[in-house]
Amino acid sequence: MIEQGPACRPLFVYGLRNAQTRPFPVTFARSADVSCLALNPESPLPNSESPPSTRYAAAVEYDGGAFLGWQRLSHGRTVQASVEEALSFVCDAPVEVTCAGRTDSGVHGRGQIIHFDIAAERSARALMMGTTSRLPPAAALLWVQPVVGDFHARYSALARRYRYRILNRPVRPALDRQQAAWERLPLDAEAMHRAAQALVGEHDFSAFRTTACQAKHPNRHLHRIEVVRDGAWVEIRVQANAFLHHMVRNIVGSLLPIGRGEKPETWLGELLAGRDRSVAGPTAQPQGLVFEGPLYPARFALPPEFTWSDLS
Numbered sequence: 001m002i003e004q005g006p007a008c009r010p011l012f013v014y015g016l017r018n019a020q021t022r023p024f025p026v027t028f029a030r031s032a033d034v035s036c037l038a039l040n041p042e043s044p045l046p047n048s049e050s051p052p053s054t055r056y057a058a059a060v061e062y063d064g065g066a067f068l069g070w071q072r073l074s075h076g077r078t079v080q081a082s083v084e085e086a087l088s089f090v091c092d093a094p095v096e097v098t099c100a101g102r103t104d105s106g107v108h109g110r111g112q113i114i115h116f117d118i119a120a121e122r123s124a125r126a127l128m129m130g131t132t133s134r135l136p137p138a139a140a141l142l143w144v145q146p147v148v149g150d151f152h153a154r155y156s157a158l159a160r161r162y163r164y165r166i167l168n169r170p171v172r173p174a175l176d177r178q179q180a181a182w183e184r185l186p187l188d189a190e191a192m193h194r195a196a197q198a199l200v201g202e203h204d205f206s207a208f209r210t211t212a213c214q215a216k217h218p219n220r221h222l223h224r225i226e227v228v229r230d231g232a233w234v235e236i237r238v239q240a241n242a243f244l245h246h247m248v249r250n251i252v253g254s255l256l257p258i259g260r261g262e263k264p265e266t267w268l269g270e271l272l273a274g275r276d277r278s279v280a281g282p283t284a285q286p287q288g289l290v291f292e293g294p295l296y297p298a299r300f301a302l303p304p305e306f307t308w309s310d311l312s
Helices: 079-091 124-134 189-199 247-259 267-274
Strands: 009-017 020-030 035-039 054-062 108-118 139-146 159-168 181-183 201-204 219-230 233-240 289-295
Touching: 054 079, 054 124, 079 108, 079 124, 079 139, 124 139, 159 247, 181 247, 189 219, 189 233, 189 247, 189 267, 219 247, 233 247, 247 267, 247 289
Parallel strands: 108 289, 159 181
Antiparallel strands: 009 020, 020 035, 054 108, 054 139, 159 233, 159 289, 201 219, 219 233
């Protein structure tokens, strides 16, 4: 019989134990004239259970002009890929994130909400500061907090909010060229606002849906829409339970002819009823659109800006 020497090193291999294939320790014994493999079937098994994970929510702010949209792509830089790479570095393990709503190339995010699960022990502040330090200058985490396990950035949201900014003056923008759209002809914001009220409620929004939209159906519940002017700036603010692909930009593209006096205020309601994308206005420029963020039930205890209330 071979006795184990002081240089023995335990390893793990797979063998039969209790009629099941399970890993158990073995020990290599080496002496001056012999090597052997000694099995130790009664040794304790290694802990194969995954460590518990914690779910976190976070708000991401980003300049869409620096990315090819939110969703991870096989080519080019996206917001999702950048956030996942930065989080994975901080957590020293792969991390995948889920967002409240994907945005296109050039569209900005002021409060994009994400959730992710990690087993690493990191404070919320460490996750926020560490991840932001690894992100490109055009993106940052505004806050991070632990949430209950059933929180879902997409499916838990009750509403989503967008804002579209237009610089309405004869001269094109220089400083705001990547943060706003430009319209040189005067816009009647009040007429645009009155026309937009035809969209409030639950409707089939096929007239404002891109042909590439992958949504299962075109029905959406638009909670509110308003068009306001502040000096040379015109803003369209809209909130709905969800949006179709290009829906906000297509609505804006159809409001502009009304604002310029080229179409009557009733035209937007006629487009909605007709459900024909080909006769509606063109898709507005992406740089004017900002995803302000979603709203969630109060039980998730997110910051007030992202919590649904009776005033939402």
